[in-house]
Amino acid sequence: MSQNLNGVLSALVTPFDSEGAVDETTLRRVVDRNIDGGVHGVVACGSTGEFTTLSGAERRMVVETVIDQVAGRVPVVAQTGAQSTAEAIQLSQHAEKAGVSVLMVVTPYYEPLSIEETKLYLRTVADSVSIPVMLYNLPVATGVNMTPELVGELAREVENIQYVKDTTGDIAQAGKLIHHYGDVVSTFVGWDSLLLAALTEGAAGVMAGTANVIPAELVSIHAAIADRDLDRARTEWEQLYPLMDAIMSAPFVSAVKAALNARGFEVGNPRLPLLPVDPDVDAAIARLAAALPSAPMPRHAAVG
Secondary structure, eight states: OOOOOOEEEEEOOOOBOTTSSBOHHHHHHHHHHHHHTTOSEEEESSTTTTGGGSOHHHHHHHHHHHHHHHTTSSOEEEEOOOSSHHHHHHHHHHHHHHTOSEEEEEOOSSSOOOHHHHHHHHHHHHHTOSSOEEEEEOHHHHSOOOOHHHHHHHHHHSTTEEEEEEOSSOHHHHHHHHHHSTTTOEEEEOOGGGHHHHHHHTOSEEEEGGGGTSHHHHHHHHHHHHTTOHHHHHHHHHHHHHHHHHHHHSOHHHHHHHHHHHTTOOOOOOOTTSOOOOHHHHHHHHHHHHTSOOOOOOSSOOOO
8 A cells, every 4th residue: 555645635726817717827826835835745626626616628727737836746636536437537547647646536426326336436437547546535515425344345445546535524434444444545534623633543644625725834733743742733723723613614615715815825716606705704714814823834845
């Protein structure tokens, strides 16, 4: 099992210009902001990246742009799941050829699949490529919860299924993945407000949309846990938690973009049908973002 992917992975936002088109220049700046903040990897076309509003051509362009801008500095994960198996295979094979390190695959997210359909879809997509695959468990959107037992079964049967992103918000389920199936799959927790709990529990890492906003701060907490300095990790987490809670309590993608805008890094609005957060929420996020202490310097060199 590959051990190359770990730590804080940033689920990159996709910036749009005033006409609603993907803003490639700002996307490149988003990549640099995250890497400069010390994140251990970046994720293109995830949920925070609004992949469901992107065309197939836009998804390919975003992946290619991110790979080009990263230039080997950190691993790149591309979310390539789609509504049909055929489209997921096409996006996955494109991402592999473009040079991503790992594919992240969500199951179709309109009509819930049966467990057998879920297994067939994931096996088929994983078998179409040779690079590592991360299962993306997002039951709130897909209607299907991939239990730890199912994840373990798939990881044992399909050689390149090596990771899982657990976005259930259930730390007990994440704990079972970490402790019962850590020999075959590395677990990343994708629920931002569980970052400290996940790292303390022993997760391989976290995947966080809020890393766009506070990359160095989240990396510093990861470093504190790695140093077994729980007191420092908890102190830093207490400072971040009010902003984290405000973002998690609002429509997430819109709130992440509002927080970035509030910190002086303009990424525009989400793409319709998503709307910006309402003015009261926007003001609260801006106030909490302004109250953050200066970001600590990353305590590690990001590796590619």
